[in-house]
Amino acid sequence: MNRLLTSTFILPFALSSLLAQDPVTFVNHDGPPPGAKPYVPKPPPEAGQHLQQTMDKFENGFSPARPFKIWALGSSYTNMIGSGEVWQEEIPKQFPKAPPIEYKKMVGNSCPWLYLRGWARHLVYADQPDLFITYTIGDPKDLDLLLADLRKHTTADIIVPSIHWRMRDEPNWGKSEDAVDQNVAAVREVCAKHGAEFVENRRDWAAYLKEHDLPIQALLKDAVHQNTYGAHIINSNILSHLRRPASYPETPKREKRISAKDLAESAKGFKLEGEDLVATEAGATLTVSFEGNRIELIGVSAADAGKLKVKIDGKPADEAPAFLATYIQGDKTNKKTLKTDNPRDMSPHGVTLADTVVPQDWTIVMTSDAGDYTLTGSITGKDGEGNAFKPFTSSSGQIQIEPELWRRAERNGKGDRFTFSVQRVTVPEVSFVPEEGAEAGAFRIRLANMLKNGPHTLELTTADAKPVRIRALDVFQPPAR
Structure with a gap:
């Protein structure tokens, strides 16, 4: 068993060595604290064991080209590690073939894992990133639920x-690894449970503080937030896991490319020309069975070119049950x-959609200062009355609102409004003519997202x-059902 998963970490020095001076002063260092050496991360041997998919993409890039997508959800701690600047600067240095x-x-503000489940539904699932990062606090049971949701709906690696x-952690210094x-x-x-x-x-x-005999505040800009050099240390620790360990755990492949050659057997009216399947007649068909929730x-x-x-x-793709609710504004x-x-901190962070819904705009309006509200759809009309502190299912059954995902409802007042849209996330028709201003050549288009994670059939007809010309299909199968 991995010792890191079972051992207890205790710092071998006294609390008194890091007690803050009175008064406590904070400095926002761009470089190491005075007298300290630059930080050098020391990842354990198994570092990177759950990032094989990311490493493959960084080392080989994408064909056709596209960005490597990262989504980060969390609190001000997440905010203060930046907006990707470190990744954009360092990845090209380490991986010459990496995509942008x-x-x-x-x-x-102080957003814990509990509420991130809602934001993941409306933001992360829409983009389907390659990598998901969360740097915040909360109940590990809520992190468990968040990671379970991500594993059911995305194929992203997770950090x-x-x-x-x-x-605030001073009482634990030298006694416990816990905050x-x-x-x-x-x-x-x-994390081990969900890979x-x-x-x-x-x-x-902590090891860096100990090595240089530094007080806790040396890497903070205030009592809780990392300063600039503290943020550098966090990013350095994250990036140090972008490496090849000696071995990887055996896990099912989450993303699969089906080449034109492999598709040829299920094609009628298409012929294989080099690396492409080509059709020049109306009614040519390609039928493919796949497992997953996105293709x-x-x-x-x-x-x-044609269509x-x-x-x-x-069913025609514009009738397929594949829906996504946008961010609740x-x-x-x-x-x-x-x-x-901020409105985003006092709102329902997530709703749940029924298997069959009508794509439309939705509005939640608070009708009291005690959490009462009405839900109205632009097509369905008024669809029920609820209370932010109680489970709610709309009259039509299309929308469920969970009180545990409604943050700080006690601060909402009569007249407050929240809006979101439900959209079908499929493409009913694909044109092979380049978009205006685009060059001819290989392109990528998402045919469907947010399908039920399971077996499906795709049929393409000229x-x-x-x-x-069809070059391949990319199939995405989240590891959990």
């Missing part, structure tokens, strides 16, 4: 660092209890006699 980095994040040392608000061993176990890459950030942060087509565009009609499980005029209040 596209980094997106959503953060809230979870332990939290850095803050002034006052993070059970590190429990977080480590949750997420756990970064021993807290352990290595993308790799084609070759040309000015004189494909798309069916999923025997709080109105800027919503009530503020404190000057620091709409006319103009040439169509």
Whole structure:
């Protein structure tokens, strides 16, 4: 068994060596604290064991080219490790063939893992990133639920660092690896359960402080937040896991490319030309069975090219049950209890969709200061009355709102509004003509997202006699059902 998953970490020096001076002063260092050497990460031998998919993409790139997508969700701690600048600078140095980095994040004030489940549903699932990062605090049981959701709906690699040392953690110094608000061993176990890459950030942060006889505040800009050099240490610890360990755990492949050659057997009216399946007649068909919740087509565009009609499980793609709810937007005029209040911190972070819904815009309007609200759809109309502190299912059954994902509902007031849209995430028809301003050549298009994670059938049919070239299909199968 991996010793890192079972052992207890205790710093071998006294609390008194790091007690803050009175008064405590903080410095936002761009470089190491005075008298300290530059930080050098020391990843354990098994570091990178859950990032094989990421390493493959960094070492080989994508064909056709696309960005490597990263989504980060969390609190101000996540916000303060940046907006991808470090990744965009360092990845090209380490991996010459790596694609450009596209980094997106959503953060809230002291936002724990509990509420990130909602944001993941509406933001992360929509983009389907290659890598997911969360750097925050919360109950490990909520992290367990978050990672379980991600494993059911995405194929992304996952990175979870332990939290850095803050002034509030002084009572644990030299006694326990835990923060006052993070059970590190429990977080480590949750990550192991879901095959997420756990970064021993807290352990290595403490080792650096000890090595240079530094007080806790040396890497902080205030009592809790990392300063610039502290953020550098966190990013360094994360990036140090982008390596090849001696071996990888045996896990099912989450992303699979089906080449034109492999597709040829199930094609009618297509012929294999080099690495492409080519059709020049109307009614040519390609039928493929696949497992997963997302499928993308790799084609070759040309000015004189034709179109494909798309069916999923025997239905036109614009009738397929594949839906996504957009981010729930709080109105800027919503009530503020404190000057620091932000609408995103006082809102339902997530809703649950029924298997069959009507794509439309939805509005939640608070009707009292005690959590009462109405839900109205732009097509369905008024669809029920609920309360933010109680489970709610709309009258039509399309929308469920869970009270545990509604953050700080006690701060909402009468008249507050929240809006979101439900969209079908399929493409009913694919044109192989380049978009205006684009060059002809290989392209990628997502045919369907958010299908039920399981067996499906895709049927592609040429709409006319103009040439169509299919190079491959990319299938995405989240590891959990």
